[in-house]
Amino acid sequence: MLHLRNLRVTIDDYEIINIDDLALQPGARLGLVGESGSGKTMTAKAIAGLLPNEAKVSGEVNFDGQNLLTLGDRDLAKVRGKRIGFVFQDPARSLNPMMRIGKQVSEAIRIHTNLKGQAVTDKVVDLLRQVQLPEPETLLRRYPHQLSGGQQQRVMIAAAIAADPDLLIADEPTTALDVTVQEEILRLLISLSEQRKMSLLFVSHDLGVVRFVCNQVAVIYGGNIVEAGNIDNIINRPQHRYTAALLAANPGMPKDDNFSAFIGRRLQTITGSVPPVGRFPSGCRFRNRCQHASEKCATTPPITVSASDHRYLCWHPEQGGQS
Numbered sequence: 175m176l177h178l179r180n181l182r183v184t185i186d187d188y189e190i191i192n193i194d195d196l197a198l199q200p201g202a203r204l205g206l207v208g209e210s211g212s213g214k215t216m217t218a219k220a221i222a223g224l225l226p227n228e229a230k231v232s233g234e235v236n237f238d239g240q241n242l243l244t245l246g247d248r249d250l251a252k253v254r255g256k257r258i259g260f261v262f263q264d265p266a267r268s269l270n271p272m273m274r275i276g277k278q279v280s281e282a283i284r285i286h287t288n289l290k291g292q293a294v295t296d297k298v299v300d301l302l303r304q305v306q307l308p309e310p311e312t313l314l315r316r317y318p319h320q321l322s323g324g325q326q327q328r329v330m331i332a333a334a335i336a337a338d339p340d341l342l343i344a345d346e347p348t349t350a351l352d353v354t355v356q357e358e359i360l361r362l363l364i365s366l367s368e369q370r371k372m373s374l375l376f377v378s379h380d381l382g383v384v385r386f387v388c389n390q391v392a393v394i395y396g397g398n399i400v401e402a403g404n405i406d407n408i409i410n411r412p413q414h415r416y417t418a419a420l421l422a423a424n425p426g427m428p429k430d431d432n433f434s435a436f437i438g439r440r441l442q443t444i445t446g447s448v449p450p451v452g453r454f455p456s457g458c459r460f461r462n463r464c465q466h467a468s469e470k471c472a473t474t475p476p477i478t479v480s481a482s483d484h485r486y487l488c489w490h491p492e493q494g495g496q497s
């Protein structure tokens with residue numbers, strides 16, 4: 175349903191994103207994971223058509239057979255918000271502080287559906303109930319500051335799913351929240367995706383959280399997808415050295431139980447830091463931080479694809495064979 179091909183984003187002639195091939199199937203949950211500055215948000219914004227004005231974009235963002243990059247503003251508006259919903263990191267900043275909760279959700283309904291009058295209010299109440307907010311009839315008269323951070327994020331999710339989108343893009347939707355609230359919101363996203371057969375593109379810097387939420391993963395570094403495939407294959411047999419380093423920084427990843435202890439843990443960092451845009455080395459962009467790099471890593475690594483569609487770009491993959 176979503177297929178990125180040769181997606182390239184530049185700002186001031188610096189390449190920020192260069193993704194040759196990334197697909198998301200209907201109903202699947204794909205995690206986009208990488209350190210800060212690796213290009214996760216820019217990828218999400220390129221899909222949404224929300225890149226800053228100074229960005230130049232080329233290639234294909236195919237969504238149900240249409241390349242969204244070729245659509246005019248009017249046609250794009252019909253897709254964005256209606257067929258593709260968005261949830262961002264900080265709910266307090268995404269909500270309008272002057273507007274009652276009910277009005278914020280009903281605006282999303284009015285823009286994207288033909289409902290009017292009482293039917294809109296009924297739909298607001300129904301949506302607030304679906305995101306498991308208590309007493310929706312009372313809550314819709316409240317202002318954002320009268321809600322907790324977790325409740326605010328539930329309101330954002332209610333607005334994002336108001337038009338029954340086929341795809342929800344959630345960019346670090348829980349980082350601003352307490353640990354226990356994070357778990358609740360992540361569980362809500364999983365259950366909404368399952369009930370509605372809605373695909374999820376879930377952005378996170380934490381592979382453990384991605385494993386909790388998603389069935390597929392794409393690892394991004396320097397704007398390139400360096401490894402992608404089924405989450406269990408990649409966790410059990412990472413091939414790219416960057417994925418292996420991310421995993422080493424994420425000790426202990428229980429699939430389901432004791433989630434709070436696990437999400438509250440402190441992540442270790444990978445040696446070195448992500449260079450600023452324009453300062454990445456040629457060839458493999460991770461090579462100046464990689465203990466296994468050799469001379470040939472200065473040239474573009476080959477793409478290896480296994481039978482289970484586990485793909486990676488690395489000259490010196492981890493031993494352990496393909497999954």
Ligand SMILES: Nc1ncnc2c1ncn2[C@@H]1O[C@H](COP(=O)(O)OP(=O)(O)OP(=O)(O)O)[C@@H](O)[C@H]1O
Pocket residue numbers: 185190208209210211212213214215216217226379449450451
């Ligand atoms: N408006 C902009 N102009 C120029 N460069 C930008 C702009 N926005 C982002 N960048 C650069 O693009 C790169 C990718 O940024 P992006 O926001 O996608 O990272 P990210 O993976 O989402 O990181 P984080 O985990 O911190 O949110 C970074 O090097 C960033 O500095």
Ligand SMILES: [Mg+2]
Pocket residue numbers: 214215216
């Ligand atoms: Mg980001």
